[in-house]
Amino acid sequence: MRRSLKYLFYIFTVHTILVFYATFFLSKEAWAFISGGLFYILFGVYFLFELYRQRKKSKELRGEEWVPLVDKKGKITGQAPRSQVHNGSKLLHPVVHLQVINRNKALLLQKRSGSKLIQPGKWDVAVGGHISIGETLEQALKREAFEEIGLKDFSAKLIKTFKWESEIEAELVYLFTTYDYKNIRMKQDSTSSKKMESLNKYSDEVDEIRFWTKKQIENHLGENIFTPNFEMEFQLLKDLKLI
Known part of the structure; x- marks a missing residue:
């Protein structure tokens, strides 16, 4: 649980930095993508990774003493x-x-x-x-x-x-x-x-x-x-x- 919260914090921090950067240095289209679509992509990738990791761990534990x-x-x-x-x-x-x-x-x-x-x-x-x-x-x-x-x-x-x-x-x-x-x-x-x-x-x-x-x-x-x-x-x- 603690590790998951840490990863979520890192993702949120990186995304926030990218949004601020896009606000001042990139186009409106790029800012719109980073502040909206990229946010969901990052969290989607993270949750897919967590799902894969948990299933792999469960499989390993089933075969363990x-x-x-x-x-x-x-x-x-x-x-x-x-x-x-x-x-x-x-x-x-x-x-x-x-x-x-x-x-x-x-x-x-x-x-x-x-x-x-x-x-x-x-x-x-x-x-x-x-x-x-x-x-x-x-x-x-x-x-x-x-x-x-x-x-x-x-x-x-x-x-x-x-x-x-x-x-x-x-x-x-x-x-x-x-x-x-x-x-x-x-x-x-x-x-x-x-x-x-x-x-x-x-x-x-x-x-x-x-x-x-x-x-x-x-x-x-x-x-x-x-x-x-x-x-x-x-x-x-x-x-x-x-x-």
């Missing part, structure tokens, strides 16, 4: 396309995060793809993603775990629900933990028969996944290696004595 909007208690209040919850509008939407912990209390982290819009190339929680419209927490968690790291048939525990806000979005985060990763898709380490440290790239959204010890993570905190939300969750896991 939509996510539910919630209040701070998780109650659904509406829905919006994914692009609109990542544009600084701070529309609160629910997401699931899964911290995968091994027997040595090391954390499985994923390196976000360099093509990601948010925090590209940084290490992050093993699994994280939006809850789709109509999905339960458990359904969203299972889907995201399989899509991002190939993990399936696992059990998980909800340990915390909190609001996370950045410059471009606001999320209601449902944080889960699991020690059950036996069905994760792995690859053989080139120097060992053990399937522990080296895991394959499973998703186009993930460049790499591997376990990090508590000490390794602490040595790199604040160095722009990890996402801000992971660093916050790492401290939360320590406070709860889970690592």
